Amino acid sequence: MATNYGPVEIAGVIAVIGVLTYACRLSFIALFGRLDEIPPVVEQVLRFVPAAVLAALVLPSFVTLDASGFAADKFIAGALAAGVAWKTEDVFATMVTGMGVLWVVRFLLPVGV
Amino acid sequence: MDTAAFRRGVRDVAPLLLGIIPFGLVAGIATVNAGLGLPTAVGLSVVVFAGASQLAALELLGQNAPLTVVVATAVVINLRLLMYSASIAPYFREFTGRWKAVLAYVLTDQAYALSVASYRSDRETDRKWYYLGVALTLWGVWQVTTIAGALLGTGVPDAWGLEFAIPLVFLAILVPAIEDAATGVAAVVGGTVAVVGAGLPLNLGLLVAAGVGITAGVLTESATGGTDGD
Numbered sequence: 196m197a198t199n200y201g202p203v204e205i206a207g208v209i210a211v212i213g214v215l216t217y218a219c220r221l222s223f224i225a226l227f228g229r230l231d232e233i234p235p236v237v238e239q240v241l242r243f244v245p246a247a248v249l250a251a252l253v254l255p256s257f258v259t260l261d262a263s264g265f266a267a268d269k270f271i272a273g274a275l276a277a278g279v280a281w282k283t284e285d286v287f288a289t290m291v292t293g294m295g296v297l298w299v300v301r302f303l304l305p306v307g308v
Numbered sequence: 309m310d311t312a313a314f315r316r317g318v319r320d321v322a323p324l325l326l327g328i329i330p331f332g333l334v335a336g337i338a339t340v341n342a343g344l345g346l347p348t349a350v351g352l353s354v355v356v357f358a359g360a361s362q363l364a365a366l367e368l369l370g371q372n373a374p375l376t377v378v379v380a381t382a383v384v385i386n387l388r389l390l391m392y393s394a395s396i397a398p399y400f401r402e403f404t405g406r407w408k409a410v411l412a413y414v415l416t417d418q419a420y421a422l423s424v425a426s427y428r429s430d431r432e433t434d435r436k437w438y439y440l441g442v443a444l445t446l447w448g449v450w451q452v453t454t455i456a457g458a459l460l461g462t463g464v465p466d467a468w469g470l471e472f473a474i475p476l477v478f479l480a481i482l483v484p485a486i487e488d489a490a491t492g493v494a495a496v497v498g499g500t501v502a503v504v505g506a507g508l509p510l511n512l513g514l515l516v517a518a519g520v521g522i523t524a525g526v527l528t529e530s531a532t533g534g535t536d537g538d
Contacts, residue, residue, distance in 0.1 A: 197343025198369045205348055208375055212365060212382045213355035219389040221412040225405070227397035238394075240526060244387045246491040247498035247521025249482035251514050252364065252385075254499030255506045256475035269472065276476055277483075286327025286480040293476040297469055 272297035310434035317441020320426070324418050325449055327480065332450050334473045335362050336457020337464060341471065342370035349458035353451050358416070360481075361385040362454075363474050364514065373511035381514050392420040399427050399435055407436065414443035417481065489532065494525030 198205075257273030259266045276293030283289070332353075339349040344366070352362045361382035368378045392415055400408055423439045464470050486492050498521020505513040 199372050200369060200375070202347075204375060205344065205369070206351065208365065208369070208378055209348070209351045209355050211379050212361065212386075215379070215383045216356055216358055216361065216386045216389065217413060219383075219386050220393055220415040221409065222390055223394035223397040224400050224408050224412045224415075227401055238391075239529070240522060241387060241391050243491060243494040243522040243525035244384070244391075244518070245485035246482065246495040247525060248385050248388075248514075248518045249360075249478050249485055250495035250499035251502035251517035251521060252360070252478045253475045253482055255502045255513070256472065258503045259506075260503060261506055269469075272472070273475070273479070276479055280480045280483045284480065284484050286324075286331070286477055289480040290327070290330055290473055290476045293479070294469075294473060297472055301467070301469070 268297055268300040271300050310437040313434035313437040314441040316433060317422075317438040317443075318445050319441075320422055321418065321442045321445050324422075325445075327477070328418070328446060328449055329453050330473060331359055331477045332453025333457035333460070334470060334477070335359055335366075336454040336459070337461045337470055338363055338366045338474065339454075339458050340461025342366045344369070346455065346458045349454050350451070353454040356382070357414070357447065357450065358382075358386050358389070359450070360478060368511050371511055377511050377515065381511075384515060384518050388417075389415060392417070396420055396424055399424070403436060411436070411439060411443075414440075414447050416443065416446055418446055419443035490525050490529040493528040494521045497521045497524035 200208075253273075257269055257277075259269060272293045275296050276289050279285075279292040280289040335353070336349050339345070339352070352365070356362055356365075364385055365378050365382045368381060393412065396415070400411055403411065419439065419442045422442050423435075426433060426438055427435060482495065486495050498517045501520045502513055502517035505516050507513075508516060
Protein backbone atom coordinates (compact mmCIF):
# COMPACT_ATOMS: atom_id res chain seq x y z
CA MET A 196 0.00 0.00 0.00
CA ALA A 197 2.64 2.48 -1.10
CA THR A 198 1.55 5.99 -1.92
CA ASN A 199 1.55 7.40 -5.45
CA TYR A 200 1.83 10.98 -4.21
CA GLY A 201 5.05 12.84 -4.96
CA PRO A 202 7.31 14.72 -2.52
CA VAL A 203 5.70 18.11 -3.21
CA GLU A 204 2.20 16.85 -2.45
CA ILE A 205 3.43 15.08 0.70
CA ALA A 206 5.23 18.21 1.89
CA GLY A 207 2.12 20.27 1.21
CA VAL A 208 -0.09 17.89 3.20
CA ILE A 209 2.35 17.92 6.13
CA ALA A 210 2.45 21.74 6.08
CA VAL A 211 -1.34 22.14 6.01
CA ILE A 212 -1.94 19.55 8.76
CA GLY A 213 0.88 21.15 10.77
CA VAL A 214 -0.52 24.68 10.54
CA LEU A 215 -4.07 23.59 11.44
CA THR A 216 -2.85 21.40 14.31
CA TYR A 217 -0.75 24.27 15.68
CA ALA A 218 -3.79 26.55 15.40
CA CYS A 219 -5.75 24.11 17.61
CA ARG A 220 -2.95 24.11 20.18
CA LEU A 221 -2.41 27.87 20.24
CA SER A 222 -6.10 28.88 19.99
CA PHE A 223 -7.20 29.45 23.57
CA ILE A 224 -3.69 29.87 24.97
CA ALA A 225 -3.28 32.92 22.72
CA LEU A 226 -6.86 34.17 23.09
CA PHE A 227 -7.11 33.91 26.86
CA GLY A 228 -7.98 37.30 28.28
CA ARG A 229 -10.09 38.23 25.27
CA LEU A 230 -12.05 34.99 25.30
CA ASP A 231 -11.98 33.35 28.71
CA GLU A 232 -14.16 30.34 28.02
CA ILE A 233 -14.98 28.04 25.16
CA PRO A 234 -18.49 28.85 23.89
CA PRO A 235 -20.78 26.22 25.52
CA VAL A 236 -22.05 24.88 22.19
CA VAL A 237 -18.49 24.32 20.94
CA GLU A 238 -17.50 22.67 24.19
CA GLN A 239 -20.53 20.38 24.07
CA VAL A 240 -19.51 19.13 20.63
CA LEU A 241 -15.77 18.94 21.35
CA ARG A 242 -16.39 16.81 24.41
CA PHE A 243 -17.34 13.90 22.13
CA VAL A 244 -14.45 14.21 19.70
CA PRO A 245 -11.95 11.93 21.48
CA ALA A 246 -14.43 9.08 22.15
CA ALA A 247 -15.98 9.12 18.65
CA VAL A 248 -12.72 9.59 16.72
CA LEU A 249 -10.63 7.11 18.70
CA ALA A 250 -13.35 4.43 18.55
CA ALA A 251 -13.61 5.00 14.78
CA LEU A 252 -9.85 4.51 14.51
CA VAL A 253 -9.75 1.40 16.71
CA LEU A 254 -12.76 -0.77 15.90
CA PRO A 255 -12.19 -1.34 12.15
CA SER A 256 -8.76 -2.78 13.01
CA PHE A 257 -10.30 -5.36 15.36
CA VAL A 258 -13.46 -6.18 13.40
CA THR A 259 -12.47 -6.50 9.76
CA LEU A 260 -15.34 -6.89 7.31
CA ASP A 261 -13.46 -5.95 4.16
CA ALA A 262 -12.49 -8.05 1.13
CA SER A 263 -9.81 -9.99 3.04
CA GLY A 264 -12.52 -11.36 5.35
CA PHE A 265 -12.97 -11.51 9.12
CA ALA A 266 -9.62 -11.93 10.90
CA ALA A 267 -10.14 -13.98 14.08
CA ASP A 268 -6.63 -13.29 15.40
CA LYS A 269 -7.16 -9.52 15.34
CA PHE A 270 -10.59 -9.80 16.93
CA ILE A 271 -9.38 -11.99 19.82
CA ALA A 272 -6.28 -9.85 20.41
CA GLY A 273 -8.35 -6.65 20.28
CA ALA A 274 -10.97 -7.95 22.70
CA LEU A 275 -8.40 -9.06 25.28
CA ALA A 276 -6.41 -5.82 24.91
CA ALA A 277 -9.64 -3.88 25.45
CA GLY A 278 -10.11 -5.72 28.75
CA VAL A 279 -6.57 -4.80 29.83
CA ALA A 280 -7.02 -1.18 28.71
CA TRP A 281 -10.20 -1.00 30.75
CA LYS A 282 -8.51 -2.38 33.88
CA THR A 283 -5.16 -0.57 33.66
CA GLU A 284 -5.61 2.46 31.34
CA ASP A 285 -1.95 1.79 30.56
CA VAL A 286 -0.62 2.15 26.99
CA PHE A 287 2.26 -0.25 27.45
CA ALA A 288 0.22 -3.04 29.11
CA THR A 289 -2.44 -2.70 26.42
CA MET A 290 0.14 -2.92 23.65
CA VAL A 291 1.98 -5.89 25.15
CA THR A 292 -1.31 -7.79 25.62
CA GLY A 293 -2.62 -7.05 22.14
CA MET A 294 0.61 -7.89 20.29
CA GLY A 295 1.29 -10.94 22.49
CA VAL A 296 -2.17 -12.41 21.93
CA LEU A 297 -2.01 -11.63 18.19
CA TRP A 298 1.27 -13.53 17.86
CA VAL A 299 0.11 -16.47 19.99
CA VAL A 300 -3.08 -16.86 17.95
CA ARG A 301 -1.35 -16.25 14.63
CA PHE A 302 1.73 -18.43 15.11
CA LEU A 303 0.74 -21.05 17.71
CA LEU A 304 -2.97 -21.71 17.22
CA PRO A 305 -4.70 -22.82 14.02
CA VAL A 306 -7.40 -20.11 14.32
CA GLY A 307 -5.49 -17.42 12.44
CA VAL A 308 -6.54 -16.62 8.90
CA MET B 309 15.47 28.92 33.99
CA ASP B 310 14.17 26.96 36.99
CA THR B 311 16.16 23.73 36.67
CA ALA B 312 14.51 22.09 39.70
CA ALA B 313 11.04 22.46 38.16
CA PHE B 314 12.34 21.30 34.77
CA ARG B 315 13.93 18.20 36.31
CA ARG B 316 10.73 17.43 38.20
CA GLY B 317 8.83 17.54 34.92
CA VAL B 318 11.33 15.15 33.32
CA ARG B 319 11.04 12.79 36.28
CA ASP B 320 7.22 12.83 36.23
CA VAL B 321 7.00 12.05 32.53
CA ALA B 322 9.53 9.18 32.62
CA PRO B 323 7.01 6.36 33.35
CA LEU B 324 4.83 7.49 30.41
CA LEU B 325 7.72 6.97 28.00
CA LEU B 326 7.11 3.20 28.14
CA GLY B 327 4.00 3.85 26.07
CA ILE B 328 5.48 6.62 23.90
CA ILE B 329 8.58 4.72 22.71
CA PRO B 330 6.73 1.87 20.92
CA PHE B 331 4.18 4.40 19.62
CA GLY B 332 6.98 6.47 18.07
CA LEU B 333 8.65 3.41 16.58
CA VAL B 334 5.37 2.37 14.98
CA ALA B 335 4.86 5.90 13.61
CA GLY B 336 8.31 5.66 11.99
CA ILE B 337 7.68 2.17 10.61
CA ALA B 338 4.28 3.30 9.27
CA THR B 339 6.08 5.96 7.21
CA VAL B 340 8.11 3.29 5.45
CA ASN B 341 5.02 1.07 5.03
CA ALA B 342 3.25 3.94 3.27
CA GLY B 343 6.09 4.02 0.76
CA LEU B 344 7.63 7.17 2.24
CA GLY B 345 11.05 7.79 3.72
CA LEU B 346 12.96 9.42 6.54
CA PRO B 347 12.32 13.04 5.43
CA THR B 348 8.55 12.45 5.66
CA ALA B 349 8.90 10.81 9.08
CA VAL B 350 10.93 13.76 10.38
CA GLY B 351 8.66 16.30 8.67
CA LEU B 352 5.52 14.83 10.25
CA SER B 353 7.09 14.47 13.69
CA VAL B 354 8.53 18.00 13.75
CA VAL B 355 5.79 19.91 11.91
CA VAL B 356 2.69 18.03 13.08
CA PHE B 357 3.97 16.37 16.31
CA ALA B 358 0.70 14.55 17.07
CA GLY B 359 1.01 10.76 16.87
CA ALA B 360 -2.56 9.66 16.25
CA SER B 361 -3.01 12.09 13.36
CA GLN B 362 0.41 11.25 11.89
CA LEU B 363 -0.52 7.56 11.77
CA ALA B 364 -3.96 8.20 10.29
CA ALA B 365 -2.48 10.51 7.64
CA LEU B 366 0.18 7.93 6.71
CA GLU B 367 -2.40 5.16 6.40
CA LEU B 368 -4.59 7.28 4.12
CA LEU B 369 -1.61 8.42 2.03
CA GLY B 370 -0.61 4.76 1.64
CA GLN B 371 -4.10 4.05 0.30
CA ASN B 372 -3.90 7.08 -2.02
CA ALA B 373 -6.93 8.73 -0.46
CA PRO B 374 -7.75 12.25 -1.74
CA LEU B 375 -5.50 14.84 -0.07
CA THR B 376 -8.48 16.78 1.30
CA VAL B 377 -9.63 13.62 3.11
CA VAL B 378 -6.11 13.10 4.50
CA VAL B 379 -6.01 16.66 5.86
CA ALA B 380 -9.60 16.64 7.19
CA THR B 381 -9.13 13.30 8.97
CA ALA B 382 -5.88 14.39 10.64
CA VAL B 383 -7.38 17.70 11.74
CA VAL B 384 -10.52 16.07 13.17
CA ILE B 385 -8.29 13.78 15.24
CA ASN B 386 -6.42 16.84 16.55
CA LEU B 387 -9.52 18.88 17.45
CA ARG B 388 -9.14 17.57 21.00
CA LEU B 389 -6.10 19.86 21.33
CA LEU B 390 -8.57 22.78 21.33
CA MET B 391 -9.94 21.46 24.61
CA TYR B 392 -6.50 21.12 26.16
CA SER B 393 -5.60 24.62 24.95
CA ALA B 394 -8.69 26.06 26.61
CA SER B 395 -8.16 24.15 29.82
CA ILE B 396 -4.47 25.05 30.28
CA ALA B 397 -4.76 28.66 29.03
CA PRO B 398 -5.47 30.26 32.45
CA TYR B 399 -2.19 28.85 33.79
CA PHE B 400 -0.23 30.39 30.90
CA ARG B 401 -1.90 33.81 31.16
CA GLU B 402 1.11 35.62 32.65
CA PHE B 403 3.61 34.56 29.96
CA THR B 404 4.66 36.67 26.97
CA GLY B 405 3.18 36.00 23.54
CA ARG B 406 6.47 34.52 22.38
CA TRP B 407 6.54 32.00 25.24
CA LYS B 408 2.88 31.13 24.64
CA ALA B 409 3.74 30.35 21.01
CA VAL B 410 6.52 27.98 22.15
CA LEU B 411 4.46 26.32 24.91
CA ALA B 412 1.55 25.75 22.50
CA TYR B 413 3.77 23.96 19.98
CA VAL B 414 4.63 21.17 22.45
CA LEU B 415 1.08 20.76 23.84
CA THR B 416 0.16 17.05 23.82
CA ASP B 417 -2.27 14.73 25.65
CA GLN B 418 0.40 13.77 28.17
CA ALA B 419 1.96 17.24 28.67
CA TYR B 420 -1.51 18.63 29.27
CA ALA B 421 -2.59 15.91 31.70
CA LEU B 422 0.58 15.94 33.83
CA SER B 423 0.94 19.74 33.96
CA VAL B 424 -2.66 20.53 34.84
CA ALA B 425 -2.59 17.82 37.53
CA SER B 426 0.55 19.43 38.95
CA TYR B 427 -0.86 23.00 38.79
CA ARG B 428 -4.01 21.90 40.61
CA SER B 429 -2.04 20.21 43.41
CA ASP B 430 -0.69 22.28 46.30
CA ARG B 431 2.89 21.78 45.15
CA GLU B 432 4.81 25.01 44.55
CA THR B 433 6.49 24.71 41.17
CA ASP B 434 7.50 26.98 38.32
CA ARG B 435 4.70 26.42 35.80
CA LYS B 436 6.60 27.15 32.63
CA TRP B 437 9.68 25.08 33.39
CA TYR B 438 7.76 22.14 34.82
CA TYR B 439 5.65 22.05 31.65
CA LEU B 440 8.76 22.31 29.46
CA GLY B 441 10.42 19.49 31.41
CA VAL B 442 7.47 17.24 30.56
CA ALA B 443 6.75 18.48 27.04
CA LEU B 444 10.33 18.77 25.71
CA THR B 445 11.16 15.28 26.97
CA LEU B 446 8.15 13.94 25.06
CA TRP B 447 9.17 15.95 22.01
CA GLY B 448 12.74 14.63 22.04
CA VAL B 449 11.74 11.00 22.60
CA TRP B 450 9.10 11.28 19.86
CA GLN B 451 11.65 12.58 17.32
CA VAL B 452 14.27 9.95 18.17
CA THR B 453 11.82 7.02 18.13
CA THR B 454 10.10 7.98 14.88
CA ILE B 455 13.51 8.34 13.19
CA ALA B 456 14.57 4.96 14.64
CA GLY B 457 11.30 3.42 13.41
CA ALA B 458 11.78 4.83 9.90
CA LEU B 459 15.33 3.45 9.76
CA LEU B 460 14.26 0.08 11.18
CA GLY B 461 11.10 -0.04 9.07
CA THR B 462 11.89 -2.41 6.25
CA GLY B 463 13.70 -4.86 8.56
CA VAL B 464 10.51 -6.01 10.29
CA PRO B 465 8.73 -9.05 8.76
CA ASP B 466 5.14 -8.41 7.61
CA ALA B 467 3.78 -11.44 9.47
CA TRP B 468 4.54 -9.77 12.80
CA GLY B 469 1.69 -7.38 12.04
CA LEU B 470 3.43 -4.46 13.80
CA GLU B 471 0.83 -2.06 12.38
CA PHE B 472 -1.60 -3.72 14.81
CA ALA B 473 0.18 -1.78 17.60
CA ILE B 474 -1.41 1.43 16.26
CA PRO B 475 -5.04 0.68 17.18
CA LEU B 476 -3.75 -0.69 20.50
CA VAL B 477 -2.24 2.70 21.37
CA PHE B 478 -5.52 4.42 20.49
CA LEU B 479 -7.44 1.84 22.51
CA ALA B 480 -5.51 2.79 25.64
CA ILE B 481 -6.35 6.48 25.08
CA LEU B 482 -9.97 5.69 24.15
CA VAL B 483 -10.87 4.02 27.46
CA PRO B 484 -10.31 7.11 29.68
CA ALA B 485 -12.10 9.24 27.04
CA ILE B 486 -15.31 7.32 27.79
CA GLU B 487 -16.33 9.31 30.85
CA ASP B 488 -20.09 8.72 30.99
CA ALA B 489 -23.06 7.27 29.10
CA ALA B 490 -23.08 9.99 26.42
CA THR B 491 -19.37 9.62 25.55
CA GLY B 492 -19.94 5.84 25.60
CA VAL B 493 -22.69 6.21 23.00
CA ALA B 494 -20.41 8.44 20.89
CA ALA B 495 -17.72 5.72 21.00
CA VAL B 496 -20.03 2.77 20.23
CA VAL B 497 -21.79 4.57 17.38
CA GLY B 498 -18.56 6.05 15.96
CA GLY B 499 -16.81 2.66 16.12
CA THR B 500 -19.70 0.75 14.59
CA VAL B 501 -20.16 3.19 11.72
CA ALA B 502 -16.43 3.01 11.04
CA VAL B 503 -16.55 -0.82 10.84
CA VAL B 504 -19.53 -0.78 8.49
CA GLY B 505 -18.19 2.18 6.52
CA ALA B 506 -14.66 0.83 6.09
CA GLY B 507 -15.32 0.40 2.37
CA LEU B 508 -16.78 3.87 1.78
CA PRO B 509 -15.42 5.64 -1.31
CA LEU B 510 -12.60 8.19 -0.92
CA ASN B 511 -11.68 6.67 2.48
CA LEU B 512 -14.40 8.81 4.04
CA GLY B 513 -15.14 6.10 6.64
CA LEU B 514 -13.40 7.78 9.56
CA LEU B 515 -14.82 11.25 8.93
CA VAL B 516 -18.38 9.96 8.52
CA ALA B 517 -18.02 7.74 11.61
CA ALA B 518 -16.62 10.60 13.70
CA GLY B 519 -19.44 12.91 12.59
CA VAL B 520 -22.19 10.38 13.31
CA GLY B 521 -20.58 9.38 16.64
CA ILE B 522 -20.26 12.99 17.84
CA THR B 523 -23.87 13.68 16.81
CA ALA B 524 -25.05 10.59 18.69
CA GLY B 525 -23.20 11.77 21.80
CA VAL B 526 -24.66 15.28 21.65
CA LEU B 527 -28.20 13.88 21.12
CA THR B 528 -27.80 11.42 23.99
CA GLU B 529 -26.66 14.21 26.29
CA SER B 530 -29.54 16.51 25.43
CA ALA B 531 -32.04 13.62 25.71
CA THR B 532 -30.77 12.72 29.18
CA GLY B 533 -30.60 16.36 30.32
CA GLY B 534 -26.81 16.79 30.33
CA THR B 535 -24.21 15.90 32.95
CA ASP B 536 -23.94 17.02 36.57
CA GLY B 537 -26.31 19.91 36.16
CA ASP B 538 -24.14 22.71 34.70
